[in-house]
Amino acid sequence: MGIERLKKEVCRANIKLYRSGLVTSTFGNVSGIDRERSLVAIKPSGVSYESLTYRDIVVLNLDGVKIEGKLNPSSDTKTHLELYRNFKDIGGVAHTHSTFATAWAQSCKPIPCLGTTHADFFYGEIPCTDVISDSGIKGDYELETGKLIVNTFKSRDYDSIKAVLVACHGPFSWGVSADEAVEMSIALEDIAKVAMFTMIINSQSLNIKKSLLDKHYLRKHGKDAYYGQKKG
Numbered sequence: 001m002g003i004e005r006l007k008k009e010v011c012r013a014n015i016k017l018y019r020s021g022l023v024t025s026t027f028g029n030v031s032g033i034d035r036e037r038s039l040v041a042i043k044p045s046g047v048s049y050e051s052l053t054y055r056d057i058v059v060l061n062l063d064g065v066k067i068e069g070k071l072n073p074s075s076d077t078k079t080h081l082e083l084y085r086n087f088k089d090i091g092g093v094a095h096t097h098s099t100f101a102t103a104w105a106q107s108c109k110p111i112p113c114l115g116t117t118h119a120d121f122f123y124g125e126i127p128c129t130d131v132i133s134d135s136g137i138k139g140d141y142e143l144e145t146g147k148l149i150v151n152t153f154k155s156r157d158y159d160s161i162k163a164v165l166v167a168c169h170g171p172f173s174w175g176v177s178a179d180e181a182v183e184m185s186i187a188l189e190d191i192a193k194v195a196m197f198t199m200i201i202n203s204q205s206l207n208i209k210k211s212l213l214d215k216h217y218l219r220k221h222g223k224d225a226y227y228g229q230k231k232g
């Protein structure tokens with residue numbers, strides 16, 4: 001993929017995130033990666049979505065060295081880069097402080113998989129990281145946040161659960177592209193909201209049973225997926 005194309009795609013994804021209502025002010029950021037060239041394109045720091053154009057998008061290599069762009073990259077760039085270095089198949093990352101997902105993150109609780117809406121997108125609960133240590137806060141905070149996420153997925157599959165809650169902070173999501181990362185943020189916010197209401201109505205609500213989880217997740221994402229329209 002050409003860099004201009006990646007910058008345009010990342011710009012469009014950032015604007016889509018803004019229009020989805022999941023971000024206020026300049027909070028939130030989306031990035032995308034060109035795996036062939038190992039270049040990451042990301043929203044600049046503190047620039048309003050209203051005035052964002054693809055020319056503002058900053059391009060860096062995986063070590064965080066700026067390759068293109070006049071502006072400073074998002075302050076969360078090191079978290080994004082840590083995800084790209086460790087989750088080898090992903091093509092995009094999104095971060096928001098969306099209300100319902102952030103409420104779960106602030107409660108330091110994973111979002112249980114209570115129903116089929118959740119199971120359509122994520123193959124099980126959305127995990128919550130540990131609370132970042134004081135040394136992590138004093139040190140390279142955004143990099144340490146990335147490491148916390150990677151650590152949370154040591155025993156999980158980042159391909160079937162494309163989101164995480166960073167404890168006391170908010171959600172990160174990812175996908176095969178910047179656009180899919182945004183789609184995951186939107187889906188996550190919806191399931192976070194429904195899960196909260198479900199737990200209010202019945203705090204003893206149980207995780208969806210395995211057979212129903214499998215049915216809903218695998219009919220969309222399994223090797224014999226049949227949901228939607230055939231591609232090509």
Ligand SMILES: [Zn+2]
Binds near residue numbers: 095096097169
């Ligand atoms: Zn944040």
